[in-house]
Amino acid sequence: MQGSGTFSLESVVSSAIPPDGKLLVIINGAYGQRILQMARILKIDTDSLAYQEDTLPDLDQIDRTLAADPRITHVAVVHCETTTGIINPIREIGRIVRKHKRIYFVDAMSSFGAIPVSLGECEIDYLVSSANKCIEGVPGFGFILARTSVLKATEGYARSLSLDLLAQWKGLEGNGQFRFTPPTHSLIAFRQALQELEDEGGVEGRNRRYARNHQVLIEGMRSLGFSEYLPASQQGPIITSFRYPRDPKFSFEEFYRLLNDRHYVIYPGKVSHADCFRIGHIGRIFESDVRDLLAAIRDVMHEMGFKAEF
Numbered sequence: 001m002q003g004s005g006t007f008s009l010e011s012v013v014s015s016a017i018p019p020d021g022k023l024l025v026i027i028n029g030a031y032g033q034r035i036l037q038m039a040r041i042l043k044i045d046t047d048s049l050a051y052q053e054d055t056l057p058d059l060d061q062i063d064r065t066l067a068a069d070p071r072i073t074h075v076a077v078v079h080c081e082t083t084t085g086i087i088n089p090i091r092e093i094g095r096i097v098r099k100h101k102r103i104y105f106v107d108a109m110s111s112f113g114a115i116p117v118s119l120g121e122c123e124i125d126y127l128v129s130s131a132n133k134c135i136e137g138v139p140g141f142g143f144i145l146a147r148t149s150v151l152k153a154t155e156g157y158a159r160s161l162s163l164d165l166l167a168q169w170k171g172l173e174g175n176g177q178f179r180f181t182p183p184t185h186s187l188i189a190f191r192q193a194l195q196e197l198e199d200e201g202g203v204e205g206r207n208r209r210y211a212r213n214h215q216v217l218i219e220g221m222r223s224l225g226f227s228e229y230l231p232a233s234q235q236g237p238i239i240t241s242f243r244y245p246r247d248p249k250f251s252f253e254e255f256y257r258l259l260n261d262r263h264y265v266i267y268p269g270k271v272s273h274a275d276c277f278r279i280g281h282i283g284r285i286f287e288s289d290v291r292d293l294l295a296a297i298r299d300v301m302h303e304m305g306f307k308a309e310f
């Protein structure tokens, strides 16, 4: 599907759910919240189970919610909630969704290609990701891995012309063409990106490099005095949130600007109840790049004169 990852997510939300369907969204961050927002804009009946950004979804609560409300037809969850970097238990949730015979939709935007996922074992009906995250292509399109029998049963559900998932699939199957202008350059880059993924040892190989990046980062940041927002058991190898140091000499804007001047771009936090910033460690990034970043952070701390103590 042409567009950024959000377009692909919206194509599933807008064209997979019947007019009388209901979507349960499991939320522990901004991207789960965004799926709920999409469904509401589309006037789809919704329910949500929301948790704090450092909290894993409560499986019993999901089970009880599905048992209590037979009108829920679809369940959506984000695999790696990029808000914090937390990894949600998509397999365990999938088993519950399957037990209740509902349709399961996973936003694996920031995990697919670097965290092994078995669509079968996780009982996933729709998985969405995009060209430019862990596959390391360039932006321009997203993709949806769908259970064919489920997709075929969605005739007439689309609420949008351009994001009509079934029509898009039929078009591609029919003549190999996108229905509207294709993202040509991104497709060519993607072929190369897939080759590089294979050369690196596939998903396992990429996972090892990202996990190493993460490990080097947290060891280095801890030695500078920083601490992570998430407990290690919930943290994935994609992006890491760090708490703001208490020192009044720390200002995120200044920290960001001085790192940017040194050609390192970090992310502001997205956590609603704690002051954090995030460092992403996916893409064509290696251990040596992480060590260079750590040296730049040390340098910026010296220039700003703050200490990272908590």
Ligand SMILES: Cc1ncc(COP(=O)(O)O)c(C=O)c1O
Residues within 6 Å of the ligand: 004, 005, 006, 007, 031, 078, 080, 081, 082, 107, 108, 109, 110, 130
């Ligand atoms: C989990 C998740 N979902 C959705 C998106 C949205 O993707 P895009 O910005 O390509 O529209 C992102 C982007 O970072 C993401 O991490």
